Amino acid sequence: MKNKLLLIFITSIFIIIFIFFYKGLQNTNIYTPETKINNKIPLFNGELFYINKTVNSSDLFKSDKFYLLNIWSSWCVPCRQEHSLLMDLSKSKKVELIGINYKDTKVNAKFFLAEFGNPYKKIIFDQNGVNAIEWGAYGVPESFLINDGIIIKRYIGPLNKKLFKEIKSLIK
């Protein structure tokens, strides 16, 4: 009797795990941008990474050109993957990259940039994750494409070659 209950219990646990994996499988790589699209960028104050200076959102996104806001961290493995794409993108004159360094230490972040290169024009040092919350970010990495003060696209998770092409065609 006791054995049977245990069997049912364990079986149901495994069934639940199965369902989770199954659902996870279908979710794979589908990053649906939902909130904040076509909205104005949030107003916020942030601390610059290299100099101890506070800036606000209107300073950062002054002109009417394209910006890609990228939330990253040195401890985040997918960030390493997408970094080469960001480096590529930083060569383009049409878009300016702004980084938000999320819950990181300056020392590690500097190593990361030294290792993989620094694609960002400006970096905001977001040690306690407040700025990321103001953007409604889910986690790292996450990127926002901004034009004329308006968020036109949002990418949750690392950028890949396909999304990279999409960004390139959007900023043309």
Place this chain on the structure above:
Amino acid sequence: MLYSVIGYYSLILGLCFGLILILFSVKNFQNSKFNTKILSFTFLQFFFVVISFLCLVVSFILSDFSNETVFNNSHTTKPLFYKIAGTWGNHEGSLLLWLFVLTLFILIFLLKSKNQPTKYKILTLVFQQIIIIGFFVFLIKTSNPFNFLFPTPEEGLGLNPILQDPALAIHPPILYLGYVGSSIIFSSALAATSLNLITKSWATHIKKWVLISWIFLTLGILLGSIWAYYELGWGGFWFWDPVENVSLMPWLALTTLLHCILVLEKKLILTSWVIILSISTFTLSMCGTFLVRSGILNSVHTFANDPERGLFILIFLFSLIFLSLFIFFFFHKSNKDTPTSFFWLSKETSIIINNWFMMYFLSVVLIGTVYPIFLDVLSSQKISVGPPFYHKLIIPFLIPFLIAMAIGPKLKWIKSNIEDRVYLILLLVISIILSFLIVKNFDSNFLLNTILVSSALYLFFITLRDFFIKKYSNLSQNIAHFGFSLLILSILFNNLFSSEIVTNLKVGETFENSKTKIVFESIGQKKEKNYESIVTNFIIENSNGVNENLSPELRIYNKPNIVTSEADIKTTLMSDKFIVINIVQNQDYFNVRYQVKPFMLWIWFSVLLISFGGLMSFFKKEYEK
């Protein structure tokens, strides 16, 4: 073209033999006769898989781009060595390798277990064939390595340059020997459970398989680590990346199993532990395959993002899990005659303590790996679990684990007193004082580091002392435990004493601080078959005037076009000097990262020592008296 056809049909023939074998075995099972035809069919199945595998290798060597796998992963300018290694450097080829090892192992198993009961042998074969057929169908249906491309392309797409490394060329085969070895343990445990054959002699028989899979798994993980250290150029050797985790999880389960089997062999207790661990070792290996290959986790090693493949492995994996659950619950009868409670101070207790620690480490790694998936499903949040999580949860528990590991092997079966207490306490005091002296120069996390280092040192001293005590005869275990203490110590010292300089330099410039002087001597170019490289030369001068020449490279691979930085590493007995350069955008400057990493060689060496302990045990006839 021709080879693809031969390879493909050999696979189908192999599958047919699998089906025939199952039918045949069921028939033989009823009249419990071991027909010699079973052996020849198993051999034929293995033979066809070998043919198929060789066909793929030949297609790679000949750069036959009418084969889709070859087209996707090879290139004519690649050196021959990497053409061959490229065979298993991709999803399809590595699965074929997996099948190759699966069929090889069952053949060896049948040849080596002539004295085992017939029914047991046949049933093991049936379970193993279920796994093999599953892989055949998976390979043929979702990831056929012999797909045609027409018209035939002129050139291939090339192998990812970071995979072009000698350590990585042999890493998958070695790791697979470990993974697949666990499939034999799985089938055999299920067979023995269904026939109620979990006995001391079964333990002796399966112990060899546990050991051999454990040795290969350990070596496979080591090779992966070495590759990460030399090739990824990030200066670390373990990143808690999901793919590393999925190889660590079966290792933890297998290590626990190894200890349980030894107890089972002596005392016929812990049978449930042994069965569950045998099942979970293999399911964890499979689960790893699922997580890595389905693209459900984002990782550097993910070969393909094909949901269909993921679904197949998922269903297959859970069918195996439910099958084994069913067998465990309905056939396993726990032994009533053996006592279930032990005296608190005995070898049995210490092994159980070891088990629970290992299960704790295993669950930490498991949760860290799959939690992002669960969270994603529940709330569509994407997170990644980083090293801080693992460090915070594992390190505090490592301390009692190390101490238990030092004292546990000294205990005797059933009931024991701790002998020579004076020595044990003396060594503990020495370890604490020593580690205090070592750690006191470092202000960060002083208390934790002292305790950690002293517990590792304690294990180190105790195992070291045991080498000199004659009456203590279990050498292989002592070597493995000594290796483990050395591993933990090396990792700790490596973390504590590493130093790093990051700076930007032009050719001819010099960086200097109180301890080190870095001179950027020269820069040159080199052209190889599959890449061009910028070779730089640095002279490192340390405070006592020793000069060291280091030449890190930047490689520009032609197919596919990727720039990689090759670190130059000077390895000495006590420390590694590690230098890596990177281009700074639009400038003549190079970003230079110079690290001194002590005890790197000892990390590799200690893991080798651990596996050597296993190897000794493998060749030893009797375990203890």
